[in-house]
Amino acid sequence: MNWYGVKAIYRFELARFFRTLFQSIASPVISTSLYFIVFGSAIGGRMSEIDGISYGAFIVPGLMMLTILTESISNASFGIYMPKYSGTIYEILSAPVSALEIVLGYVGAAATKSLILGCIIFATAKFFVSFSVLHPLWMLAFLVLTALSFSLFGFIIGVWADGFEKLQIIPLMIITPLTFLGGSFYSIHMLPPFWQKVTLFNPIVYLISGFRWSFYGISDVGVGISLTMTGVFLLLCSLTIWWIFKTGYRLKR
Amino acid sequence: MSTQTAVDSMISVKNLSKVYASGFQALKDINLEIQPGEIFALLGPNGAGKTTLISIICGIVNASSGQVQAAGYDIQRDYRSARQAIGLVPQELSTDMFEKVWSTVRFSRGLFGKAPNDAYLEQVLKDLTLWDKKDNTIMTLSGGMKRRVMIAKALAHEPRILFLDEPTAGVDVELRREMWALVRKLRETGVTVILTTHYIEEAEEMADRIGIINKGQIMLVEQTRSLMKKLGKKELILDLAHPLAAIPEALQSFQLSLEADGHQLLYHFDDQAESTGIPLLLKQLAEAGIDFRDLHTRESSLEDIFVQLIGGRA
Numbered sequence: 001m002n003w004y005g006v007k008a009i010y011r012f013e014l015a016r017f018f019r020t021l022f023q024s025i026a027s028p029v030i031s032t033s034l035y036f037i038v039f040g041s042a043i044g045g046r047m048s049e050i051d052g053i054s055y056g057a058f059i060v061p062g063l064m065m066l067t068i069l070t071e072s073i074s075n076a077s078f079g080i081y082m083p084k085y086s087g088t089i090y091e092i093l094s095a096p097v098s099a100l101e102i103v104l105g106y107v108g109a110a111a112t113k114s115l116i117l118g119c120i121i122f123a124t125a126k127f128f129v130s131f132s133v134l135h136p137l138w139m140l141a142f143l144v145l146t147a148l149s150f151s152l153f154g155f156i157i158g159v160w161a162d163g164f165e166k167l168q169i170i171p172l173m174i175i176t177p178l179t180f181l182g183g184s185f186y187s188i189h190m191l192p193p194f195w196q197k198v199t200l201f202n203p204i205v206y207l208i209s210g211f212r213w214s215f216y217g218i219s220d221v222g223v224g225i226s227l228t229m230t231g232v233f234l235l236l237c238s239l240t241i242w243w244i245f246k247t248g249y250r251l252k253r
Numbered sequence: 254m255s256t257q258t259a260v261d262s263m264i265s266v267k268n269l270s271k272v273y274a275s276g277f278q279a280l281k282d283i284n285l286e287i288q289p290g291e292i293f294a295l296l297g298p299n300g301a302g303k304t305t306l307i308s309i310i311c312g313i314v315n316a317s318s319g320q321v322q323a324a325g326y327d328i329q330r331d332y333r334s335a336r337q338a339i340g341l342v343p344q345e346l347s348t349d350m351f352e353k354v355w356s357t358v359r360f361s362r363g364l365f366g367k368a369p370n371d372a373y374l375e376q377v378l379k380d381l382t383l384w385d386k387k388d389n390t391i392m393t394l395s396g397g398m399k400r401r402v403m404i405a406k407a408l409a410h411e412p413r414i415l416f417l418d419e420p421t422a423g424v425d426v427e428l429r430r431e432m433w434a435l436v437r438k439l440r441e442t443g444v445t446v447i448l449t450t451h452y453i454e455e456a457e458e459m460a461d462r463i464g465i466i467n468k469g470q471i472m473l474v475e476q477t478r479s480l481m482k483k484l485g486k487k488e489l490i491l492d493l494a495h496p497l498a499a500i501p502e503a504l505q506s507f508q509l510s511l512e513a514d515g516h517q518l519l520y521h522f523d524d525q526a527e528s529t530g531i532p533l534l535l536k537q538l539a540e541a542g543i544d545f546r547d548l549h550t551r552e553s554s555l556e557d558i559f560v561q562l563i564g565g566r567a
């Protein structure tokens with residue numbers, strides 16, 4: 001293993017994050033605060049408790065997931081897209097680093113960033129509502145798994161994208177809707193039976209459900225299923241990346 | 254260094270071909286051996302395949318067929334060892350604009366699997382007169398400095414082979430000389446240098462051997478000295494004060510021709526020869542009463558050489 005190489009990529013990527021620390025933190029914190037003000041306080045005050053949890057507390061796990069998903073994808077996709085765009089990818093491609101090492105560097109850094117942001121969102125939420133975490137270790141496990149899977153997914157998007165529009169389109173057109181419809185702001189049991197069935201095709205339902213379980217011990221679907229689905233997604237992304245490097249798809253000519 | 258193994262060829266390319274996804278064949282059955290410690294110039298016009306060849310050796314482009322070894326290692330099977338031996342300065346200036354010079358060279362060294370060695374990197378930056386810029390972001394540097402930063406990055410992991418893809422394109426005379434001096438200095442430390450260029454005089458100035466590539470084929474590889482003897486024809490051009498209708502009898506012994514409606518007199522000479530004949534020509538011109546306003550020389554261009562090469566083969 002070329003650990004110096006992994007470290008170099010990892011540190012380079014994190015440096016980019018810290019260079020723009022204010023923007024990196026400000027936008028997720030502001031948007032989360034807005035959600036809490038609008039949904040938690042304004043609307044939430046009129047909402048009844050869901051499964052015995054106050055509405056404000058109920059949306060905390062979903063909001064954290066929302067941030068982690070979008071940040072993982074955008075950080076990882078941007079991280080590998082930029083060198084492709086600027087041409088500096090030549091150095092990565094000509095370096096004695098394996099595909100695994102490249103992915104470890106980029107995806108590791110992107111996941112780290114979104115974990116840091118996840119913690120910041122957690123602290124922000126504490127500021128607005130009171131809640132506690134029932135299974136902190138499981139919470140951490142879901143957090144790490146999700147950050148990793150979606151950073152891998154973002155990496156794939158970054159390799160696939162050949163323009164800034166493509167870089168934006170999947171997060172905007174697919175991930176954000178799926179997250180909103182994935183039970184961030186409601187329990188899927190509140191939906192009519194037909195839509196409950198439809199929702200089960202949304203993979204993000206499982207993530208949010210599992211994550212919420214680690215907080216409050218309540219879930220829309222079984223925790224085992226949640227974990228399995230996350231694992232399957234992780235595996236799919238890993239296989240895709242393996243294929244990308246094996247064929248040189250959009251990295252080498 | 255003690256871990257380095259001696260090899261017969263620093264770079265060995267066998268039957269290498271490249272067909273791009275577009276279907277365009279950029280390289281056709283390339284065979285090339287580059288000796289340890291030499292400076293090798295790859296000379297060829299735009300689109301000849303120079304960058305493609307370098308990119309394959311460095312692992313940026315996949316070959317369609319053929320084998321390549323660098324420092325004795327197969328670039329596919331032993332890609333780590335092969336790549337660790339190579340430093341690349343690509344043709345395009347592409348750097349991380351927001352990075353600082355110092356962190357970008359440290360990054361390069363780490364990326365190539367070397368433990369940090371700040372003393373070495375300091376020396377590299379000093380050699381490239383970049384040391385006082387080490388805390389500048391790359392964005393704030395001039396084009397010439399950026400190019401030197403890319404050289405510093407390529408040298409950061411102490412490579413045994415350095416590729417310079419058109420190091421002097423768009424570079425002023427001073428920097429060009431600096432670049433040449435740097436390449437010579439590198440060679441003294443045992444680094445094998447492969448550079449590409451469009452300019453014959455650059456190849457002549459720098460290289461021990463020259464390979465000429467055209468349309469994806471290596472047309473010849475030869476010692477610089479003997480190649481120049483064969484091909485390095487020059488022309489002396491005299492802008493005449495008064496046009497001539499014909500070349501005077503007294504000057505018939507020289508290889509002269511008239512151009513620009515008799516306003517220019519062209520003299521072909523071989524600057525590798527013992528005597529160019531120029532002083533004698535000028536003397537006889539004066540004796541014949543032919544005045545000229547200006548004079549300059551012109552080297553045979555790459556195109557001339559190709560014409561000669563292809564002509565010689567037919």
Ligand SMILES: Nc1ncnc2c1ncn2[C@@H]1O[C@H](COP(=O)(O)OP(=O)(O)OP(=O)(O)O)[C@@H](O)[C@H]1O
Pocket residue numbers: 253273274275277278279297298299300301302303304305306344
């Ligand atoms: N990705 C690509 N897809 C298709 N054709 C390509 C690609 N890259 C290069 N080529 C073609 O391959 C040929 C060789 O290109 P290459 O860049 O190797 O030439 P070069 O000798 O470096 O030229 P220059 O002196 O202009 O840098 C050119 O005709 C070019 O158009």
Ligand SMILES: [Mg+2]
Pocket residue numbers: 303304305344418
């Ligand atoms: Mg080129």
